[in-house]
Amino acid sequence: MVKIAPSILSADFANLERDIQRISTADYVHVDVMDGMFVPNITIGIPVVASIRKTTELPLDVHLMIVQPVRYVEQFCDAGADLVTVHVESDTEENIHAALDKIHAKGKRAGIVLKPKTPAEAALPFLEKVDLILVMTVEPGFGGQKFMADQMEKVSALRALIDQRNPGCELEVDGGVDPVTCKTCIAAGANVLVAGSAVYKAADIPARIAELRG
Numbered sequence: 001m002v003k004i005a006p007s008i009l010s011a012d013f014a015n016l017e018r019d020i021q022r023i024s025t026a027d028y029v030h031v032d033v034m035d036g037m038f039v040p041n042i043t044i045g046i047p048v049v050a051s052i053r054k055t056t057e058l059p060l061d062v063h064l065m066i067v068q069p070v071r072y073v074e075q076f077c078d079a080g081a082d083l084v085t086v087h088v089e090s091d092t093e094e095n096i097h098a099a100l101d102k103i104h105a106k107g108k109r110a111g112i113v114l115k116p117k118t119p120a121e122a123a124l125p126f127l128e129k130v131d132l133i134l135v136m137t138v139e140p141g142f143g144g145q146k147f148m149a150d151q152m153e154k155v156s157a158l159r160a161l162i163d164q165r166n167p168g169c170e171l172e173v174d175g176g177v178d179p180v181t182c183k184t185c186i187a188a189g190a191n192v193l194v195a196g197s198a199v200y201k202a203a204d205i206p207a208r209i210a211e212l213r214g
């Protein structure tokens with residue numbers, strides 16, 4: 001079954017608990033962490049993740065858009081993240097491996113993220129190690145951008161690699177996912193869909209979450 005991970009980047013940060021309760025029929029809470037360096041925006045940090053942890057039983061899918069995430073992954077795990085993803089562009093291959101190992105050592109799930117210009121092959125050094133691969137379908141940094149359909153070739157290529165070499169690994173897409181583009185993502189082989197504006201702008205959020213499952 002296709003899983004839905006609403007991004008709280010589109011929530012009302014002054015009413016975060018209320019807005020997390022509104023997505024209780026989803027599968028993950030997607031938390032976008034930005035440092036103003038890796039991406040030109042600053043959002044949520046470790047204390048906010050710890051506070052969110054107390055408000056929901058849903059697994060927290062923490063998407064780190066920060067430089068050298070190896071410096072902070074353990075703190076995000078301790079704050080209550082269930083899954084932590086790091087960008088392959090954010091550090092050396094060696095340090096990305098170290099970040100993934102630190103997440104696993106904390107007993108949490110670890111994943112990698114690919115920006116739109118990063119090819120599928122960039123996932124190869126980590127393919128057997130990760131629990132999830134996230135393909136960005138917008139340039140990371142902001143919600144509400146247009147879906148990049150040209151990323152679907154990468155999703156299909158990664159689906160084939162995952163099926164051959166690490167069938168338990170999840171394949172997630174993030175950016176511009178709505179009731180139309182969700183179908184394209186599912187057809188290409190994604191099984192976890194992140195959606196921010198499409199969920200939080202909906203009049204009926206549970207109905208929208210169901211609709212996004214395709």
Ligand code: DX5
Pocket residue numbers: 007009010030032063138139140141142143144145174175176177194195196197198
């Ligand atoms: C962008 C974030 C996304 C964003 C998605 O850098 O990683 O998770 O919130 O928002 P929508 O669904 O509105 O494109």
Ligand code: ZN
Pocket residue numbers: 007030031032063174194
């Ligand atoms: Zn994200």
